[in-house]
Amino acid sequence: PPDEGQGSVVEERQLQRVEPPRAYQVVMLNDDYTPMEFVVMVLQQHFHHDIDAATQIMLKIHHEGRAVCGVYTRDVAATKVELVLAAARRAGHPLQCILEVA
Ligand code: TYC
Numbered sequence: 001p002p003d004e005g006q007g008s009v010v011e012e013r014q015l016q017r018v019e020p021p022r023a024y025q026v027v028m029l030n031d032d033y034t035p036m037e038f039v040v041m042v043l044q045q046h047f048h049h050d051i052d053a054a055t056q057i058m059l060k061i062h063h064e065g066r067a068v069c070g071v072y073t074r075d076v077a078a079t080k081v082e083l084v085l086a087a088a089r090r091a092g093h094p095l096q097c098i099l100e101v102a
Contacts, residue, residue: 021074022073022074022101022102023071023072023101023102024072024073024078024101024102025068025069025070025072025099025100025102026068026070026077026084026099027067027068027069027098027100028057028066028084028095029061029065029066029095029096029097029098030062030064031094031095031096034088034093034094034095035093036062038093038095039054039095040054040055040058042084042087043057043058043069046069046080046083046084046087047069047070048070049069069097074099078099080097081097081099084097085097
């Protein structure tokens with residue numbers, strides 16, 4: 001809009017510096033019971049990795065105890081954690097994943 005009146009919104013817009021949103025990583029944890037195939041499926045369905053990347057990430061978790069599945073804004077990351085935990089519980093697996101500030 002050409003004229004925002006006094007205390008000009010137009011000028012304030014030019015002065016504003018907006019920080020980028022914080023990045024949050026979804027980290028998946030190893031356990032002794034969740035089937036490898038289930039973890040690979042979750043990594044494909046919820047984090048959009050292809051089967052090769054999903055298998056590599058699953059094996060990294062299996063060997064190192066944890067790995068980053070993806071990095072998102074806070075709300076998206078939190079929703080991914082909830083959906084993954086719900087899918088794991090529904091299937092009867094103890095799979096755990098957590099949110100961390102990237
Ligand atoms: N350690 C599990 C097994 O041997 C496989 C597994 C991988 C479980 C990754 C969880 O996040 C995980 N069946």
